[in-house]
Amino acid sequence: MGMTDVDVTKLNTDTGIKIGDNEAPIKVIEFINIRCPFCRQWFDEKNDLLQEYVNAGKIQRVIKLFDKEKPSLAKGNIMHHHVPTDASALSAIQSIYKTQDVWGDLEDHTEIAAYAVNELGLSLQEYENMTTRILKEAEEANVFFIPTVIIGEEVFDQKISTDELKALLDK
Structure with missing residues (x-):
């Protein structure tokens, strides 16, 4: 299974952390794991551009x-449960990625959770229901790799160029 096997008809824009206006004409669906270095690359390289489009009301x-x-990604699963689901999510994700090398070296899952609370100022979120829905959706849509990003019918990863991404966003 690869990215070409993703069934975009099985995806939804209801489940997940929503950034931007619900009425935005373009939805950008991002499957990520906070521990993944390629997801971090996606965020580091494309977050500012995506935020410009969010601010302009063009995308959600x-x-x-x-x-x-x-x-190697299980530590990210622990950190996921500390990401807020409101507008402060991007700031939290940015802090988590900036410290990924620090908390990623912690061995015990309770140490990772404590780091999220004590060092990043995050709190444990009620996230189980959303996690279950995301896992089910990913399985049904054949999403296996991260990051997997979807805009309309287009499925891609962090390797998309800024120009290619802009072209998709400007359609």
């Missing part, structure tokens, strides 16, 4: 924190 981002079973 739907960020789906995707819990993965892979041992």
Whole structure:
């Protein structure tokens, strides 16, 4: 299974952290894991551009924190449960990515949760229901890789160029 196997008809814009106006004409669906270095690359390189489009009312981002079973990403699953689901989510995600190398080296899951609370000032969120829905949606739509980003029928990852992304957003 690859990105070409993603069934976009099985995706929704209801489940996830919504950034921007619900009435925005373009929805950008982002499946990410906070521990993934490629998701961090996507965020670092494209967040400012996406925020410009959000601010202009052109897009709404739907960020789906995707819990993965892979041992190298399990620490991200713990951190996901500390990301707020309101407008402060992007700031929290940015702080989490900036410190990814620090909390990512912690061994114990309770240490990671404590780091989120004590060092990043985040609190545990009631997230189980959303996590379950995101996992089910990903499975039904054949989303396996992260980051997986969807705009309309287009499915891509962090390797998309800024010009290609702008072209999709300006359609």
